[in-house]
Amino acid sequence: MKKIRNTNEILSHGDVASKRIVVEIADRTLERLDSYQRIRSIMRMEGGVLHIGTRSWDLAKKRNVYLIGAGKACNHMAMAVDHVLGDRLTRGIAIVKISEETDQFNKTEVFVGGHPLPNEEGHRASKKIIDLVDQAGPDDLFIAVISGGSSALMSCPIDGITLQDEIDTTDVLLKSGAGIYEINAVRRHISALNGGMLAKRIQAVGAELIGFGISDAVGSPATGDIAVPYAAYKSTPIGPDMTTLDDARATIINRNVADRLPKSVVDYLMSAGPEAETPKAFPDNTYFLLNTLPDSCIYAKEVCEEMGIPAMIVSSFLEGESRDAGTFFASIAREIQTYGNPIKPPCVLLSSGEVTTLIGDNSVIKGHGGPGQEMTVSFAITAAKTKGACLLSIDSEGTDGTAKVAGGITDSTSFDVAAQNGISLYQTLREHSCFEALDAIGSTVFTGNTGTNLCDLNILYVPEPNKG
Known part of the structure; x- marks a missing residue:
C-alpha cells in the first residue's frame, strides 16, 4: 500500500478478508487524488514560458514569481509548483x-500552522505573506x-481581535x-486573509494571481477537465466568499454561542457595517480546480x-452527528446482508461529506479522536450483528480531529475484541476517547499527508x- 502506512497492523486481526478489500479501495483512491500528480499533469515550463492547462504565461515579463499557500494538502501542492518553477x-x-x-x-519556506485550532507559527507565516504581498507590484505574479x-x-x-x-x-x-459553512461565516469575517481577503490584497497592489484549489465544500459538483480554468471558483483566501456578515450573525444566534x-x-460581528463584508467577485484571476468532494466517491x-x-455511492452530502452515521451504516449493512436492499x-x-x-x-472529554473514529466505533457496536461487515472512515487529508491518524476501521468482530481488552465502546463514545480505544485494538488508519483533502x-x- 502506498498511502496507508499501517496496513500490516490493520490486517493482523479481525475479519481480514473484508478489511483487505476496504483498505485497498481506500489506498488506490487516495493515490488518484494526490494533488502533486494532479498539478504536474497540467503544469510545465518550456524555456521561459509557464504552461498551465490551456493557459500560458511568459515569465520574462514578470519581475518576481511568488508561491504562497496554506491547507492540509499544501505540502504536495506547493512541492509541485516549486519543482516545476525551479529557479524561476x-x-x-x-x-x-x-x-x-x-x-x-x-x-519555499514551510511553516507548521495549527489545525483545527490556529497557532502562533501559522499566525507568523500569515504576517510574512502579508508583508510579501504588500511590497509587490503590477509586474509580479503570485501562484497560490x-x-x-x-x-x-x-x-x-x-x-x-487577538490570535487567542x-x-x-x-x-x-x-x-x-x-x-462548516456556519463556522466559516464567522471565521472569514474576522480574518485579514481568509474569505477572499488575500486575493483582495493582491489585487490592491496590481499583481497577477493564479490559484490552484481543492474544494472540500459539501455540495460542490464533481470536477471536469482540470486543465481548463474554473470560472466558478469561490471561497478560501484567494476566491470570492459566498458567506456574509448576516450568515455569521445567524450562526452566533442559532447556535446560541454568544456567551461563549x-x-x-x-461585538465586532454584531456591529460591523457593509465595509466589513468579504469580497464577492474576482473576474481577473485565473483559477484551476484540482478536485472536489464528490471526486473521492467517484x-x-x-x-x-x-x-x-459492485459499488454504490450513497451520498457525497453526508453531514450530521458522526456516531449516528455509524449506527446508520451498520443498519444498512444488516439490511443488505439480510434482504439485499x-x-x-x-x-x-x-459516501463522503463532513460529519461532526x-x-x-x-469536562466529559477523556481522550482524543475525531468524527471518523467516532463513526467507526459507533458502527462496531451495531455491526456485530452483520458477519464480515467492515467500515473505514477517514479524513482524506490524513488527520481526523485531535488525533494524528486519518481515522478508523472496524468490522463485525471489533466490539467483542474491544470487550476482551476491557474496553467499553459505549463508554468510549461518551468520553470521546475513540483514538485510545481504536489504537488499543489496532483499528486506527495512519497515512500521514495524503496530498488531498476532500x-x-x-x-x-x-x-x-x-461468507464474511
Whole structure:
C-alpha cells in the first residue's frame, strides 16, 4: 500500500478478508487524488514560458514569481509548483498542518500552522505573506495553492481581535454542532486573509494571481477537465466568499454561542457595517480546480469496478452527528446482508461529506479522536450483528480531529475484541476517547499527508451471508 502506512497492523486481526478489500479501495483512491500528480499533469515550463492547462504565461515579463499557500494538502501542492518553477521561483511561503521528512522544496519556506485550532507559527507565516504581498507590484505574479484547512492554518485576525480570540472562537464553534459553512461565516469575517481577503490584497497592489484549489465544500459538483480554468471558483483566501456578515450573525444566534465566544468577536460581528463584508467577485484571476468532494466517491467506485466488486455511492452530502452515521451504516449493512436492499451483497457502499461531533461540555472529554473514529466505533457496536461487515472512515487529508491518524476501521468482530481488552465502546463514545480505544485494538488508519483533502471518505464492505 502506498498511502496507508499501517496496513500490516490493520490486517493482523479481525475479519481480514473484508478489511483487505476496504483498505485497498481506500489506498488506490487516495493515490488518484494526490494533488502533486494532479498539478504536474497540467503544469510545465518550456524555456521561459509557464504552461498551465490551456493557459500560458511568459515569465520574462514578470519581475518576481511568488508561491504562497496554506491547507492540509499544501505540502504536495506547493512541492509541485516549486519543482516545476525551479529557479524561476523568487520565493515561496507554505503553511502546512504536518511537515513530513519526505517534503523537498527549492525556494519555499514551510511553516507548521495549527489545525483545527490556529497557532502562533501559522499566525507568523500569515504576517510574512502579508508583508510579501504588500511590497509587490503590477509586474509580479503570485501562484497560490489553497486546500481545506486554510482558514485555521492561515490565521491572521483583523485589528482588535487577538490570535487567542480566534483560537477560542474556532474551538467554541467546532464543539457547537455548527456546520462548516456556519463556522466559516464567522471565521472569514474576522480574518485579514481568509474569505477572499488575500486575493483582495493582491489585487490592491496590481499583481497577477493564479490559484490552484481543492474544494472540500459539501455540495460542490464533481470536477471536469482540470486543465481548463474554473470560472466558478469561490471561497478560501484567494476566491470570492459566498458567506456574509448576516450568515455569521445567524450562526452566533442559532447556535446560541454568544456567551461563549470572545466578546471582541461578538461585538465586532454584531456591529460591523457593509465595509466589513468579504469580497464577492474576482473576474481577473485565473483559477484551476484540482478536485472536489464528490471526486473521492467517484474514484473509489471506479476502483471497486476494477476490482470486480459492485459499488454504490450513497451520498457525497453526508453531514450530521458522526456516531449516528455509524449506527446508520451498520443498519444498512444488516439490511443488505439480510434482504439485499438497496444492493445485493457482496458490495461496497461509498459516501463522503463532513460529519461532526457535538461536545457540549469539555469536562466529559477523556481522550482524543475525531468524527471518523467516532463513526467507526459507533458502527462496531451495531455491526456485530452483520458477519464480515467492515467500515473505514477517514479524513482524506490524513488527520481526523485531535488525533494524528486519518481515522478508523472496524468490522463485525471489533466490539467483542474491544470487550476482551476491557474496553467499553459505549463508554468510549461518551468520553470521546475513540483514538485510545481504536489504537488499543489496532483499528486506527495512519497515512500521514495524503496530498488531498476532500473531507470524509467512508467505505463500507458487506459480504454475502456466511461468507464474511
